[in-house]
Amino acid sequence: MTTAQQLDERYGRTRTRRGPWIVVIVIAALLVGAFGWSIVTTEMNSVDSDDLGFDLVDEHSVTVRFQITGVQGKDVACIVEALDEEFGVVGWKVVEIAAAEEHSQALSASVPTVSAATTGLVNSCWVA
Numbered sequence: 001m002t003t004a005q006q007l008d009e010r011y012g013r014t015r016t017r018r019g020p021w022i023v024v025i026v027i028a029a030l031l032v033g034a035f036g037w038s039i040v041t042t043e044m045n046s047v048d049s050d051d052l053g054f055d056l057v058d059e060h061s062v063t064v065r066f067q068i069t070g071v072q073g074k075d076v077a078c079i080v081e082a083l084d085e086e087f088g089v090v091g092w093k094v095v096e097i098a099a100a101e102e103h104s105q106a107l108s109a110s111v112p113t114v115s116a117a118t119t120g121l122v123n124s125c126w127v128a
Helices: 004-011 019-044
Strands: 048-058 061-069 076-083 089-097 104-112 119-127
Touching (some): 061 119, 076 104
Antiparallel strands (some): 076 089
16 A cells, blocks of 8 residues: 555655745735725825916916815915916916815915016925
C-alpha cells in the first residue's frame, strides 16, 4: 500500500500552503480599502467653482461673479483673477468664504488690477 506522501514524491506534487496566500489576500484587501477611503474623503472635501460673469468697473478694478458647489458647513477659499487681452494676470485676490449650510452659493468679488483687464475668473477653490 502506498501513502499519500509516496505518491506525491513519485509524481512530483508538492503540498500548497494556504498561510502565505491568506496574508497576501488580507494585505490586498486592506490596500483596496485604504485607497477607496482616500478617494471618498477627497471627494467630500472637493469644491467646484463656476464663473457666472464679470463687470469691468474701471481700469483698476473688476467684479467677478461666481458660484461654488459641493461643500456644506466648511470654510472655503478661492483665488479670483483678472486677466488682460493677452491672458496675463493683472490682478488677483484670495476670497475667504465662511461656512454655510447651502450646497451651492453665488458670490461676487472685486479684484484690484494694475492695468486694464478684459476678463475676470475663478482660478481655483479649496476647503480652508
